[in-house]
Amino acid sequence: MPDPVTPRKRGPQALAARNDQALIEAARHVFTTQGFDAPVSAVAEHAGVGMGSLYRRYRTKEELLQRLCVDSMERVAAAAREGLAHEDPWQGLVSYIRQCVAFGFGILAPLAGAIDVTPEMRQATQHAQRLADELVARAHRAGLLRADVSTMDISLLIGQFGRTVPAPPGRSEEEVRARLLAIAMDGLKAHHTGPLPGGPPDMQHYQALWDTP
Known part of the structure; x- marks a missing residue:
């Protein structure tokens, strides 16, 4: 729809x-x-x-933080829509990941359980999740994304890149982050056939963190 x-x-x-x-x-x-x-x-x-x-x-401050969460999920959804519009499923996924890293998706994770989840937050999250699932499924169908990588894997990966990256003299944090992100995205490609350690992350577990008072 x-x-x-x-x-x-x-x-x-x-x-x-x-x-x-x-x-x-x-x-x-x-x-x-x-x-x-x-x-x-x-x-x-x-x-x-x-x-x-x-x-x-x-x-209140909580209302501001709640709106910030909604705005973040709206950005995630927009990035996913743009990725789905890309003719190449892999490049669409890469575009999505890069956009989410660029605006800082994942930096709000510490708020899980610290603020009430509003219906607007839940609706925005579910909409963004559906689009992200579709983006990942498309890359899987094309045989470009390794089969054992889930949408939650990618969300957690994006979250890791929201952290500060120490940069050596003469190089910017963005430059170092871009290099590490390129390495990480190469690891997502289907030609890597070795099994990933452990099982996939449980999406319900991470969603439940937001519902914990």
Whole structure:
């Protein structure tokens, strides 16, 4: 079923949407660099808005974090749709992985069990999961992705690349991360026939972490 078409916002609605996205991007930056204990005042300052503006949109820090989670899953879904639109199943999967690493998917994992899961969060997660499953299944059908790699394997792999990568003098963190990511993605290819150690990760286990109070 195709995704519903979202009407384009205009005027005040468009401005409000841009301001809200600026807050979300500021929250992503602040919580990534300072940790989730960072005050929301740091988010407002980074976004260039007053605390009143922030609290009119998000009454609590938890609401802001919940929206940040939804935004992340919407980005995952968008990356998966773009990957599925790629003619080559392998390049589509690679594009998906690189995009998710670039925006920091996985950095919100420490929030599991620390905030309430809203219906919007659950719906966004399920939608992104369906698209990611389809992307992985397509690469499997094409014989390009090793058969024992699951969608959850790839999600956890992406999460690992959300961490800081120490870089030697003269090289950037992004450069080192890109190299390591290329090595990891080569390991996903079907021509690697040796069995992976252990069993595949249990998706239900990781989903249950978010439901733990």
